[in-house]
Amino acid sequence: MTARIALVTTVDLPVPDADETMLLPHLPEAELVCWDDPNVDWSTYDAVILRSTWNYHDNLDAFLQWAERVSRVSTLHNPLETIEWNTDKRYLADLAERGFPVVPTTFVDPGQPVPDDVVVPLDAHLVVKPSVGAGSNGAKLFHGDEAAARAHLEALHASGKTAMIQPYLAQIDEVGETALMYVGGQFSHAARKAAILSRDMSWETGIYADEKVVGTHASTAERELADAIVASLPPLAYTRVDLLPTPDGPVVLELELTEPSLFLGLSEGAPERAAAAFRALLS
Structure with missing residues (x-):
């Protein structure tokens, strides 16, 4: 059969x-x-x-x-x-505890006040988004507007969601975000994603924000970080590691293990590599 x-x-x-x-x-x-x-x-x-x-x-x-x-x-x-762990971005705290550099993140549960040490950053450039989300749904960028940031956080809480507060790493506007794709535990290719939150977002499909993505070559530092993260995980069908640039080197924005776009059209042979990795799962 x-x-x-x-x-x-x-x-x-x-x-x-x-x-x-x-x-x-x-x-x-x-x-x-x-x-x-x-x-x-x-x-x-x-x-x-x-x-x-x-x-x-x-x-x-x-x-x-x-x-x-x-x-x-x-x-x-x-x-x-893996899915249970990865569908809530509180996994970033786990990665940080294991020594991987991640975007600094404060998680605020419904009914919990914003910690005192985050009140001042609320008046800076930052991102507020739900800890459970996909396709940039519920993510907003605020430029020094504490009232608006608090209002969005309260709206997330009202819908029963845990909120995340992160500094906006401005280098993304110049360099972009790097996504590194692995299939069957092996590196396949990389893509460069333009900043989404700092421009007007469009929603052609209705369920995720449209992205501007091109193929790219990951830097040595990006590969070293992503390779180390993949090596720390159990064997998986696919992994996408999303990194942001900082003056001190790349940091993890997200670790996509549940439903990531793999941008197969951006690298010659990527569909064939993914197909081979997925077929191997049968054995």
Whole structure:
């Protein structure tokens, strides 16, 4: 019997993601399946690979319950334990404790006051966003407007979300953000993303902010940091490490292990590399 792979997306995505459009011709065992389609029999798939489930943050509990059910009847990639850890950006605190440089982040739970040492930075250039989010949903940049920053934080709390407060690292406006893609634990390629929050955002799909992305070559420092992080993780189908530049070297903005775009169209051979890594999961 031919093995079957589910590449998991959502009913809310109006057209297939570009990654999946490029991946499917190289992975005939796979088909697109929606995590939020109640009629899917997940036990019929030998591997279930999360790809464009970009609405998970709207109902994280339901998404994690779905992932747990799938894990009982098939093999989920990336695995449930990784997804549970990675869908809340409080994992940044874990990375920092393990010695990796990350964007300085203060987490403020609903009902919790802003810590005293963050009150002054609130009057600086900073980002306030939810700890559970995807596609820049709920993320806002504030330029010295403490009242507006507090209002957004309170709005996040009112919706039951933990808020994150981060300094805005201005070098992103000049250099951009570097995303390093790994498939099957091996480095594949890198992409350079232009700043999103400092310009007018557009939402063509309705569920994530449009990005301006080009292929790039990661610097030695970026590769060393990303390689070290990947080496510290369990074996995974894919990893995307998002880094920001600082005068002291790159720092981690996000570690994408749940539903990242892999920007397969930006590097020759990337769709084939991803297909080979995903096919290897069957064995």
